[in-house]
Amino acid sequence: MENTNKTVRTRFAPSPTGFMHVGNLRTALYAFLLAKSQGGTFVLRIEDTDQARFVEGATEVIYNTLARAGLVHDEGPDKGGEYGPYIQSERRDLYLPYAEELVKKGAAYYCFCDKQEGETQEAGTDPHETCPGHCRDLDPAEAAAKAASGVPFVIRQKIDRTGKSAYDDAVFGHIEIDNDVLDDQILIKQDKMPTYNFANVVDDHLMNITHVVRGAEYLPSTPKYNMLYRAFGWEIPQYVHLPLIMGRDAEGNVAKLSKRHGSVSFENLMQEGYLAEAVINYIALLGWSPKNDREIFTLEELISIFKVDGLNKAPAIFDYDKLMWMNTEYLKAMTPEAFAAASFPFAGVAGTPLEARWAGFAPMLQQRVNKLDEIPEKIAFLHALPEYEIEIFNNKKSKCNPEVAKEILLELRPEFENLADWTAPAISAVLSGCAERRTCKLGLPMWAVRIAVSGQMVTPGGPGEIMEILGKEEAMKRYDVALQKLN
RNA sequence: GUCCCUAUCGUCUAGAGGCCUAGGACACCGGGUUUUCAUCCCGGCAACACGGGUUCGAAUCCCGUUGGGGAUGCCA
Numbered sequence: 001m002e003n004t005n006k007t008v009r010t011r012f013a014p015s016p017t018g019f020m021h022v023g024n025l026r027t028a029l030y031a032f033l034l035a036k037s038q039g040g041t042f043v044l045r046i047e048d049t050d051q052a053r054f055v056e057g058a059t060e061v062i063y064n065t066l067a068r069a070g071l072v073h074d075e076g077p078d079k080g081g082e083y084g085p086y087i088q089s090e091r092r093d094l095y096l097p098y099a100e101e102l103v104k105k106g107a108a109y110y111c112f113c114d115k116q117e118g119e120t121q122e123a124g125t126d127p128h129e130t131c132p133g134h135c136r137d138l139d140p141a142e143a144a145a146k147a148a149s150g151v152p153f154v155i156r157q158k159i160d161r162t163g164k165s166a167y168d169d170a171v172f173g174h175i176e177i178d179n180d181v182l183d184d185q186i187l188i189k190q191d192k193m194p195t196y197n198f199a200n201v202v203d204d205h206l207m208n209i210t211h212v213v214r215g216a217e218y219l220p221s222t223p224k225y226n227m228l229y230r231a232f233g234w235e236i237p238q239y240v241h242l243p244l245i246m247g248r249d250a251e252g253n254v255a256k257l258s259k260r261h262g263s264v265s266f267e268n269l270m271q272e273g274y275l276a277e278a279v280i281n282y283i284a285l286l287g288w289s290p291k292n293d294r295e296i297f298t299l300e301e302l303i304s305i306f307k308v309d310g311l312n313k314a315p316a317i318f319d320y321d322k323l324m325w326m327n328t329e330y331l332k333a334m335t336p337e338a339f340a341a342a343s344f345p346f347a348g349v350a351g352t353p354l355e356a357r358w359a360g361f362a363p364m365l366q367q368r369v370n371k372l373d374e375i376p377e378k379i380a381f382l383h384a385l386p387e388y389e390i391e392i393f394n395n396k397k398s399k400c401n402p403e404v405a406k407e408i409l410l411e412l413r414p415e416f417e418n419l420a421d422w423t424a425p426a427i428s429a430v431l432s433g434c435a436e437r438r439t440c441k442l443g444l445p446m447w448a449v450r451i452a453v454s455g456q457m458v459t460p461g462g463p464g465e466i467m468e469i470l471g472k473e474e475a476m477k478r479y480d481v482a483l484q485k486l487n
Numbered sequence: 488g489u490c491c492c493u494a495u496c497g498u499c500u501a502g503a504g505g506c507c508u509a510g511g512a513c514a515c516c517g518g519g520u521u522u523u524c525a526u527c528c529c530g531g532c533a534a535c536a537c538g539g540g541u542u543c544g545a546a547u548c549c550c551g552u553u554g555g556g557g558a559u560g561c562c563a
Contacts, residue, residue, distance in 0.1 A: 181559080321514055398521090
């Protein structure tokens with residue numbers, strides 16, 4: 001099934017739930033890459049046929065996510081296009097006639113059974129028992145009359161109970177299923193709205209979709225879709241089923257990524273301070289390989305190298321460690337200006353003295369942050385001196401201990417007190433002078449002074465930068481607190 | 488239950504019959520550089536699920552077993 005002259009058209013068809021699951025985002029990514037790598041068109045269609053699940057503002061979340069991720073669609077509710085409308089609820093009246101056409105063709109039938117209560121099919125259930133009233137065998141004319149008279153109904157697909165169905169998937173290859181295990185799925189619900197399964201087929205056809213990119217969970221039900229296409233006499237699209245993304249629950253069990261299992265939404269990731277580019281890069285490699293050793297790619301680069309045969313078949317587990325590593329790589333690669341801008345909203349320094357000097361301070365954080373939400377804790381000591389024990393003055397490498405620290409702090413106090421040029425270089429010069437006089441490693445005075453002014457062993461920047469930011473008054477106040485503790 | 492898919496280091500993967508003593512990355516563990524931490528170097532640990540075939544030769548092909556996942560909704 002080569003798509004020789006036909007332009008590739010793929011679509012992303014999310015349901016507006018109010019958040020973007022990374023599994024869905026990845027589906028969008030691959031649909032986008034497949035289209036763009038071949039100069040094709042990427043369509044956004046909103047699948048909101050389930051009225052009970054309406055969520056206010058949910059479509060905005062979808063637009064925002066795609067925009068932020070750089071997956072720009074060519075057609076969609078917000079962009080228009082010649083195949084609109086792109087929101088299924090706005091297409092509601094279009095589906096029933098198609099279903100009725102199927103009924104006329106004998107490929108579907110009216111079903112008047114009561115709404116089934118159960119959730120999923122329980123173990124041991126016969127797929128043909130979904131309609132206990134055997135509506136499938138009703139006389140078509142009688143059934144049509146009954147439906148027309150106002151009796152509530154659904155329309156079910158009439159599936160052959162003999163033979164096999166086969167199709168070829170672009171990643172999983174040849175799939176063959178016995179028709180007998182397929183159920184007469186509902187096409188039109190009692191509220192006259194189409195089910196996802198039906199709306200999908202109709203819309204994909206009407207929107208001229210050439211490649212259906214979706215999760216591997218649809219592998220077994222695809223024959224049902226194909227029967228629909230055939231009944232209509234429509235061309236069946238090329239299927240590109242994607243390996244599932246798995247997550248772990250609290251017990252470590254692996255299952256399809258979900259709230260229980262490793263829950264991740266794009267919004268969550270953004271809030272934690274992951275970069276959208278890093279997330280995209282990471283999920284691109286979850287189930288797909290460029291078949292070489294390179295791992296860092298821009299979206300543009302992904303477009304140019306994306307190939308369907310790099311897609312994997314086995315499910316992949318979402319690994320936060322690797323995502324974080326990749327995020328760190330992206331953070332480090334940013335320009336200092338870009339990093340300052342990206343980190344500012346996370347820093348919590350608005351309204352503090354640090355706000356004005358953020359551009360200068362942020363770069364000190366850049367090489368030591370994995371995700372942006374780590375910043376507040378890393379700079380908390382600047383806002384308030386943390387409680388600390390004098391034991392932390394001990395450091396083997398710089399040969400520091402509380403006694404020596406006290407000696408040095410005492411020795412340097414007047415110098416700092418008299419220092420007019422309160423800048424990092426000038427402060428550092430005081431420390432260097434001290435090391436020279438004592439013929440000791442620079443690390444010694446730095447250790448002592450760092451702890452005195454920060455209250456901790458690890459800080460972004462050295463004592464010079466910290467003292468400059470703190471300002472002379474605050475720095476000296478902390479300095480004296482340390483001296484007091486050491487007495 | 489039934490059906491479908493799947494199987495290389497803990498994780499993501501390369502490998503499409505000899506190039507494999509199985510490569511890369513994350514994580515982990517060492518060592519070095521460094522004013523702390525980190526960065527950065529360097530090194531290490533670690534896998535072809537199992538059993539049958541096919542073949543001169545199999546991680547690669549076939550069959551089975553086992554493991555894992557998915558489907559079985561008037562959800563998408």
